[in-house]
Amino acid sequence: MILDLQGICKNYYQGKMEVPVLHDVSFTMEEGEYVAIMGPSGSGKSTLMNIIGCLDKPSKGNFFLDGQDISKCSENQMSDLRLHKIGFVFQSYHLLPRQSALANVEMPLTYARVPKKERRERALRALARVDLSERVNFRPNQLSGGQMQRVAIARAIVNNPKLLLADEPTGALDSKSGAQVMELFQKLNEEGISVLMITHDADVAAHAHRMVMIRDGMLLEKE
């Protein structure tokens, strides 16, 4: 099991008022699965994604990522989990604007202290996997939206994560590039990476093996 959430609750504080965002969310995901989480905005799906992405800790409940108990992790251990087990893909790509595609993809490897030569090789291989071998030295502002998202995907997979976490990956793309990106996720999933996608677009969610609805902080499984 790659993900195991047991009775997760998350509350935020607005001043002194406690605002519950997630109620008793339980959810599991097997390795190699492709799951979509759907929900309208304000439903708590971003909060859930932050917890699953080890960016935030739940207020209550247990969360195991690849068998590891997150509640017992230090801040540095959470960083290392993000570095080695999870690949993030964001709606707005989050590429560093002044760096080439290659440098952007290499970045997680520098944090993992991979030697320079190997770093380059692996980054080139990741860019080849997303079909961007010819755009290696382009900067983000020289690339189209779909290409930028593919660079971001290359960056997410370069450190061989177990889980690809995508937050509205097609939200900013036209339908053609969106379809390309979805194809890419499909391909990567077939190659063995688990994919968890958050979206409010039913067509996008339809690509997944399994769909989970979230509403008002509660999960509803949907076949």
Add this chain to the structure above:
Amino acid sequence: MFENLRLAIQGIWSHKMRSFLTMLGIIIGIASIIAIVSTIQGTSEQIKEDLIGAGLNSVNITLYDGDGEVGFYGDSNSATPVITEDQKRKVRKLENVVNATFYYSRSWSNVYYLDKSFSSGTVLGVDQEYLGTKGYVVQTGRGFVERDYKQFNKVALVDTNVVETLFLGENPIGKVLEIEQQPFTIVGIITQPDDYLPKMNSISDYEEMMNNTAGSILIPDKCWPIPYRFDEPQNVIIRADSTDSMSSAGKSTADILNANIDNQTNQTNYSYKADDIMEKVRSMQKLSESTSQQLIWIASISLLVGGIGVMNIMLVSVTERTSEIGLKKAIGARKKTILWQFLTEASMLTSFGGLIGVLSGIGLSKMVSKLTGTPSAISIPAIIGSVVFSMLIGVIFGLMPSVKAANLNPIDALRSE
């Protein structure tokens, strides 16, 4: 590490104008410090050279009565200490003493050439070592020889000042001077090579020089009693083998001369003291250095202001790059990694500033020395110190913004777009 350096340089380069303006405070601070230090150090070297006279290393040892020099004008009430041949030999054998001379000296005595008085000159009764020790050379005529001393020849040497003031440039050789009514025949003109002359930089230097350079008239010390009759204390000049050994050589000479002074005189306050010119040099250097220290403190204020500027810009930069920091943290950068990245950038910025400051400081001090004629000495420790110090400023003032960056919550940071 290299990755951080690369990122830092890239960050600085991508905002050239802003980086330069940020560095400006540091540049000005460091440049003024380097300029001050170089100029002061140059002046300090100059003072040393001026006071000592390059290459001569001579030290005066004079008889003191308490704190004042013994003024001896025929006062027969007190017994005069006499320097024995044995003491002279001991002084000459001292390790750092190259040469030593023992002589009598008298100013304001009755000297006439024909009907012209020359009381402003100095009359010296010298031994055969005098010329060599003082660095005099005979310009015209001859110096004193063995025969002059043995036969009590009433001969005299004059320096070029006497030739100018008393003889108005006429050749004085063969002319007769009257010293306290005793006739002395001039046999030679002596001169001091320019190198040995102290340089003058101020009015007080000039006055001091004028006081003892109306001219010197030298006679053999054996003949001293002929015009002056009484025993009187001898002055001593030694020549040390190096500038650094001047103080110690002077002190050891004074010690030898003081060894049996008590037996020779009823004046208990009498003692020989070495004119420690190095001491004077040091105190003058200290003076100029303390001035420079104050100036450096003032210049440091601009470094402080520069540092605050760096902090300011780094804070702006952190805010500007919130989303970049958030992303880096999300994909696995640890707190420490972010902290180092920003610290490296801040210290790179100030180190660059320091480096530019050093270069412009050197240029500035060269310019000042060209304009004012004072020398400048580039101090390597000051340069290294400034660069290290400016780097330190970057670390100190970059710390707060860097901690702020490292502590950013990645969720909030990612959300800010």
